[in-house]
Amino acid sequence: MERQKTRPGLADVARRAGVGLATVDRVLNERGSVSPGTERRVIDAARALGLRRILPTPHARQVRIEVILARAITPFMQRLTLAMGQVAETLDRSIVIQRTSLDMSDPASVAPRILGSRADGIIVYCEEHRANVAAIAASEEAGRPVICVVTDVPGSPRSAYVGIDHAKAGRTAGFFAARMVRRPGRAIVISTSEGFRAHRQRIDGFREALALHNPDIAVISGLITGDDQDRAYHLVAEALRGGSDVTAVYNTGGGNRGAALAIRDAGRTGATLFLGHELTEETRVLLRCGEMTVTIDQAPELQARRSIDLMLNRLGVTAGPKMEAEIGFTLHTAENC
Template identity: 40%
Template sequence: MNKPNYKDIARHAGVGTATVERVLNGRGGVRPELVEKVLLAARTLNYPRKLPEAHRGLLRIEVLMVRPETTFYQRLSKAFERIAATLDPLVVVQRSFAEEMKPDEIARRILSTDVARAGLILAVPSSPVISAAVHKVNAQGLPVVHVVTRASDRVGEFIGIDNYAAGRTAALYISRMARRTGPVVAICHPVYQVHRERIRGFSDYFHEHPGPIAFEWLGFSRDEERYGAESLSVALGMYPHLIGLYNAGGANSALIQVLRRHPRGRDVLFVGHELTDYTNAALKEGIMDVVLDQAPEAQAQRALDLILRRVGLTAIEPDRAPIRFITITAEAL
């Protein structure tokens, strides 16, 4: 195989041969992000000479998330950490968290120019101020990818499961697995678009399949233990013959505790999201019946692949299909 030359490196990095020459010979005058593209292309092609080290670590991908106390976001953060360890040392993946209910803080973090960024991955809720910040940085040329949920409907690519299908799947399980007929309730965190999509799919399924098992009531939890427990307690009081519960969001542990203590708790067919220590134990105990896990590890891999493609560090176009969610029951543990 022929040794790579300037043209090969330029083609791989998406720059001109003059830029490659300036970088490899240390002549300066090249933007840091282009320097990193050239050096990474040269390393990938095994260019047979010692490469400059002055700009190492400047190709930075920032990942901004919320709710570090939750198992799901811990899994997502850990996935980014593990994948980052397999990338070229020239690529740095910086993970950080912001407060979910402080949109101004999230917007400020998105707009920050403290450190040069080659790409931005967001797992944050949407709001007008956050959306405006996303639009601004994207207009400045920063690639943006949304994971789990969208911070903007118009800018950036989305990596996640088909949440509408997840909601319909939850409805299907309850309607087919319920041990008797009666009312069904759901709980969600309305600030997240993906939760609203799940509830829409859940509701549409029951609307299209009318019968003695019906979706009667929607409660709001903010994905917090106290609010989730209060919502479910209210539902159990309103519907003495409740037969099904769908939690479209988090805080499953509080719902599990309510059902565990309630005299009718084990009669309620419970479908929720994310495999955690709590939901694993609840499945084994029979408090929970089905878990729909949205595979944060797969979402992290796809998001990084997409950013690397957008900045020209790989020629492989990632799959565009929604991430497959995983259905887990006690029999699969």
């Protein structure tokens, strides 16, 4: 007598999909709280096993990604915010990009927003603060992946970091300063905040390159602008009043116009190199008129596209070969701005 085949059950589906029975139950009964990627695996496993029941349609529900950025008060953050919106317009209606802008003067302000998010995944720009690290860990533990954009939080279990290599960018600025100045002196570094890993890495890279290529130039850092034009002006003006041995000013953040104006008012345009970041209308003008030597652009438009693509891949909405998370930076002078 022929032995009757055993019909597949939920346990078989769970084993094939590599998940627990509770997850299979939530997917097949459409109870929610399951990532799109896991949902797809469960439905594919049930279909492959020939489970006798009506299966839900994968991705019938919306996939929501929350993008948490600083308020768009700097040209760079304006570019990044705009780029996130432009990428959102190219996506399927079932994918919702929710943009949240925060005042990040308090480094821990991002943590409550991460913890309170109900999105399927989070893309975030934030300082490497212990509260943010804990919030990212809690989000990942809850099955809500987090991708850091522009600046990394490597002490957290974030899913990925999308952005440039800031240490290389700082070393590039230091290389230019070392090779273009052939006399001893001081290089002044101004920065948005040293709470962001990106700025610390740029400063460290700048120091390393000068120590290697021109150790006669001393680096003076720790001058924090908060991206404020007036503060950048006063900090640079004060440094220049200390003497004519300031050979270079390197700005790792915003406030380029204020720094350039201080150099001009001190009569040091051309004599003191001015190196900074981002190609904006502001820096284009400064480069063309010779008040800025070089700017390093980190392609926020590409960062927006890559971070969203990576998140969709991480959530299982899209599939394909592994994408590179590192973004290449470009150099701009008066000749190619």
